[in-house]
Amino acid sequence: MKIDIIPKSILGKVSAILLIIMPIFLFIGMKSVVLYEGIQSGRTILQDIILRPGIALPMLAAFISGISAFVTGMTGIIRKKDHSVIIFLSTTMGFFVLLWVLAEILFPH
Numbered sequence: 001m002k003i004d005i006i007p008k009s010i011l012g013k014v015s016a017i018l019l020i021i022m023p024i025f026l027f028i029g030m031k032s033v034v035l036y037e038g039i040q041s042g043r044t045i046l047q048d049i050i051l052r053p054g055i056a057l058p059m060l061a062a063f064i065s066g067i068s069a070f071v072t073g074m075t076g077i078i079r080k081k082d083h084s085v086i087i088f089l090s091t092t093m094g095f096f097v098l099l100w101v102l103a104e105i106l107f108p109h
Contacts, residue, residue: 007084011076018069019090022097025062029055063101070094 007013032054042048049056073091076082 001083004084005086007076007082007087009076009080009082011072011080012082012084012087015069015073015076015090015094016086018065018072019086019093022062022065022069022093025058025065029058029062032058063097066094066097067101068094070098 007016035054036052039051042051045056045060049060069090071094073087073094076087077091
């Protein structure tokens with residue numbers, strides 16, 4: 001099995017792009033917290049999207065991007081036999097995002 005650094009398949013490249021997009025959305029969401037200093041957060045995600053869309057929507061986009069990086073990375077590894085370092089990295093990061101989201105759903109605080 002030959003391991004490359006850059007992915008060869010389209011799925012691998014999409015997975016890498018999604019991994020790059022994820023922290024950009026997180027950064028946008030964190031920087032927009034200043035705009036909503038006096039506004040309380042909602043009790044549900046839908047309430048939070050209505051009350052503070054500048055925070056909630058980029059964060060949701062980041063989580064969706066991370067989970068999508070996991071799915072496309074796994075598909076690229078299994079179906080296309082694309083074994084590259086970047087795909088393994090994006091799949092691992094996406095898996096951790098998926099675990100975090102599942103933990104937030106199963107064990108809310």
